[in-house]
Amino acid sequence: MAHDAVLSPATARRSTALSGTARVPGDKSISHRSFMFGGLASGETRITGLLEGEDVLRTGEAMKAMGARIEKRGEEWIISGVGNGCLLEPEGPLDFGNAGTGSRLTMGLVGTYDMRTTFIGDASLSKRPMGRVLDPLRLMGVQVLESAPGDRMPLTLQGPKHASPIQYRVPMASAQVKSAVLLAALNTPGITTVIEPVMTRDHTEKMLKGFGADLSVETDAAGVRHIHITGQGKLEGQVIAVPGDPSSAAFPLVAALIVPGSDIVIENVLMNPTRTGLILTLQEMGASIELLNPRNAGGEDVADLRVRASDLKGVIVPAERAPSMIDEYPVLAVAAAFAEGETLMLGLEELRVKESDRLAAVARGLEANGVDCTEGAEALSVRGKPGGKGIGGGTVATHLDHRIAMSFLVMGLASEKPVTVDDRNMIATSFPEFMGLMRDLGAEIDPG
Ligand code: S3P
Numbered sequence: 001m002a003h004d005a006v007l008s009p010a011t012a013r014r015s016t017a018l019s020g021t022a023r024v025p026g027d028k029s030i031s032h033r034s035f036m037f038g039g040l041a042s043g044e045t046r047i048t049g050l051l052e053g054e055d056v057l058r059t060g061e062a063m064k065a066m067g068a069r070i071e072k073r074g075e076e077w078i079i080s081g082v083g084n085g086c087l088l089e090p091e092g093p094l095d096f097g098n099a100g101t102g103s104r105l106t107m108g109l110v111g112t113y114d115m116r117t118t119f120i121g122d123a124s125l126s127k128r129p130m131g132r133v134l135d136p137l138r139l140m141g142v143q144v145l146e147s148a149p150g151d152r153m154p155l156t157l158q159g160p161k162h163a164s165p166i167q168y169r170v171p172m173a174s175a176q177v178k179s180a181v182l183l184a185a186l187n188t189p190g191i192t193t194v195i196e197p198v199m200t201r202d203h204t205e206k207m208l209k210g211f212g213a214d215l216s217v218e219t220d221a222a223g224v225r226h227i228h229i230t231g232q233g234k235l236e237g238q239v240i241a242v243p244g245d246p247s248s249a250a251f252p253l254v255a256a257l258i259v260p261g262s263d264i265v266i267e268n269v270l271m272n273p274t275r276t277g278l279i280l281t282l283q284e285m286g287a288s289i290e291l292l293n294p295r296n297a298g299g300e301d302v303a304d305l306r307v308r309a310s311d312l313k314g315v316i317v318p319a320e321r322a323p324s325m326i327d328e329y330p331v332l333a334v335a336a337a338f339a340e341g342e343t344l345m346l347g348l349e350e351l352r353v354k355e356s357d358r359l360a361a362v363a364r365g366l367e368a369n370g371v372d373c374t375e376g377a378e379a380l381s382v383r384g385k386p387g388g389k390g391i392g393g394g395t396v397a398t399h400l401d402h403r404i405a406m407s408f409l410v411m412g413l414a415s416e417k418p419v420t421v422d423d424r425n426m427i428a429t430s431f432p433e434f435m436g437l438m439r440d441l442g443a444e445i446d447p448g
Pocket residue numbers: 028029030101173174175176177179201326327350
């Protein structure tokens with residue numbers, strides 16, 4: 001599972017029309033939280049549809065190291081949780097590999113325990129800023145005993161005897177920061193309040209309530225959310241069916257839009273409104289995306305998506321939409337490369353601190369493949385080449401970033417010349433089935 005050493009390239013080639021039905025793996029955000037909350041709650045949690053990607057499995061290992069029992073029986077994951085407040089001190093460091101969500105949420109979860117926990121990760125994760133999570137934790141009484149310069153991993157936390165509840169206004173649009181504070185509050189007496197000026201994905205709030213946490217959300221006249229959580233309550237195991245990940249569905253979806261003649265269905269995709277910004281944007285660009293059989297499953301909206309190849313046109317993507325499509329900009333930039341005119345994406349500052357500096361990685365990848373673009377400090381504009389004429393022929397540096405790898409492989413399916421990515425290994429962190437699923441739809445992607 002160590003990806004830092006040997007690179008495994010892959011190349012995508014212009015493909016004939018994609019067709020068929022696909023099911024993408026379970027949502028990564030919900031899968032992480034299912035393992036965490038199941039491992040924490042009293043009694044049994046049963047999960048189907050879990051994403052068995054490396055990031056999520058690391059979270060499972062961390063929960064096991066702190067006392068949870070986790071096993072797979074048939075199609076189901078069965079967890080016996082420790083009970084809220086009863087996590088055990090892990091014997092060794094918790095290794096989160098590439099996973100920002102797993103590590104940041106777990107820092108919150110364990111930070112307020114009177115124990116010592118060390119966090120380590122791969123080269124990409126070790127470069128990412130952890131201060132955004134450590135700052136509110138410090139206010140609750142958590143000590144950072146050791147860290148690499150700039151509050152980076154490897155780092156060691158020591159929780160207080162009794163944590164203090166806080167009122168915390170999240171300074172950037174980040175569901176991970178919001179969630180870390182809410183999870184720290186679970187082992188803190190009294191009421192902790194998280195103020196969220198810009199709404200981000202709300203899986204933590206929804207799922208914690210489902211597990212029995214005393215949590216309420218008020219939205220004030222200015223649209224700012226105030227999330228109140230009372231600590232030290234009981235959490236009870238749940239039955240969870242994880243819907244398909246819209247951030248993974250984005251890859252076959254954009255592929256079908258840009259490969260002429262394509263017509264595919266992607267089944268059982270999560271349609272939580274905090275996650276559907278890409279679909280809205282693509283529809284504004286002229287994409288044919290039909291929502292079939294919209295339904296509610298386990299408290300979340302889901303639908304099947306019928307996607308047909310479409311002539312796209314450039315649009316302006318407003319900054320306020322960024323939180324609802326934050327992981328989808330790399331593949332949106334690929335769609336924009338095939339659109340007529342310019343697509344301007346605003347409010348992208350958070351892309352700089354993802355698995356790679358995604359704004360720079362996307363811009364370099366587009367340039368390497370003959371696509372004209374401008375990288376601003378917090379914006380990207382892409383001038384498209386409808387039909388893919390003149391696109392391709394380059395090799396893209398993926399910087400240990402799964403979404404950069406998948407996005408540029410999608411690009412190669414409709415470009416005039418093949419597109420190579422320098423490494424496909426990281427794809428297993430979020431979408432281990434990517435190659436097989438894309439090939440089954442007719443995509444020409446090969447190693448090398
Ligand atoms: C996630 C939140 C987002 C997103 C990540 C998953 C989550 O990160 O990019 O892939 O599950 O809470 P930020 O909170 O840093 O925006």
